[in-house]
Amino acid sequence: MTLSIYDTLTRTVRPIGTTNGRANIYCCGPTVYRDAHVGNLRTFVLSDLIRRTIELAGGRVDLVQNITDVGHMSEDVIGQDKMLSQAQTEKKDPFEIAQMYEEHFHRDLALLNVRPADKYPRASESIELMIEMITDLINKGFAYIGSDQTVYFDAQAFEGYGQISGNRLKDLKPGHNYEYTDEGGKRFHADWALWKYAGARSEMIWDSPWGAGFPGWHIECSAMSMHFLNKHVDIHIGGIDLRFPHHENERAQSDATLGVETVDLWVHGEHLLFEGRKMSKSSGNVVLVSDLIVRGLDPLAARLCFLENRFRSQMDLTWISLESAHSTLGRWRKKMIQWGDSEEILEDSEFLSAMESDLDTPRALQRIRAIEKNVEISDAQKRARFLYADKVLALDLSRAPVVKEISKEQQSLLDARLIARNEHRWSESDSLRNELETTGLEISDGKDGQSWSWR
């Protein structure tokens, strides 16, 4: 078997294809004007899961993820580039901002065990590629220079426009999206900018055959995906919000340039909510990896929470679910030590089959839990199967759990409880247990007396 996954364009679950024996994957990357939040990371983990599942079955992957450091316009301030407005806020050079958040992006990916892509092309360093593609689109009659000196894609010239999202051109209303209201020089309201005329803008602009300007966000991904993956993408990944207009426009640009269907499968991850609310800066509901660390949570607890949900379902992340995932990780790591120290890996076909069935991660985790509990499987086998699953889960299951010393205060509460128990003062012993539990310890009473562990 091979990985089959839901394709937004055909609305079917289909087996993935390969190009010259490798799966060419393109995952839309971050706009580096701020830190990625845990929602963004859910989408980046999705591409990691796809990659690891293919590799688990012996397949090979070429993964490219772009860094958007120019041209992504803000939803809040019309006509304002996200990079430039953040540079103004932080009083820094926009390239300095980009560099800083790009570094943070790589750090956060590493904390979530997302293996690095093979290439991270930056939009600002791929301007020539975009100019080449835009020139080609003009020559082929798919693009024109508007009355405001901006170059636009002619949406009506591309026959299949709207097929990914189901938005038909005739039903799209003018101004349905901020991108269409701030550009006055186009012929049709659904056309979009490929190359924006600089006008009064003086930063992050480049020379072009159409004068100084800067690229539109959509053309960046077309130019970079087609160039770095050699004109064909087997799997194109992004969050659900990118389905329209970003991916619709990307498909039109790439397909119109090359005259063929350039992307085989479009995969969209559903959004993540936090405590039931959409994550947005304006509502103050943004959670970063650093917020998890401050609370003493292993960032991989977030990865485990993502895995508990199907990627096509919206999920709600909560502090409670993160804490429970954190303790599950601790339990599994402890068991892995109890099960031995062999590095042997044992293939588990049920696990692989769950992953290959449209990335059924909840079923894959169920399998892991069944192995954990099965008394008929030897400890050595349990460990070997966990090691196999961890190649995809990437939860560091063979990592030794952190041994944290207890504080003096905790030790004296434990001593007091021991005395209370010896003297049969049960209600005092119970209240001391409650107090100890609020400090993060778990207390159990066995025939050898009380024992404790970190929760």
Ligand code: AMP
């Ligand atoms: P951005 O940096 O805003 O361009 O977004 C990077 C990626 O994160 C894109 O693939 C988005 O679709 C995705 N994304 C944005 N918000 C969320 C969310 N709440 N949940 C999951 N993915 C998201």
Ligand code: ZN
């Ligand atoms: Zn993109």
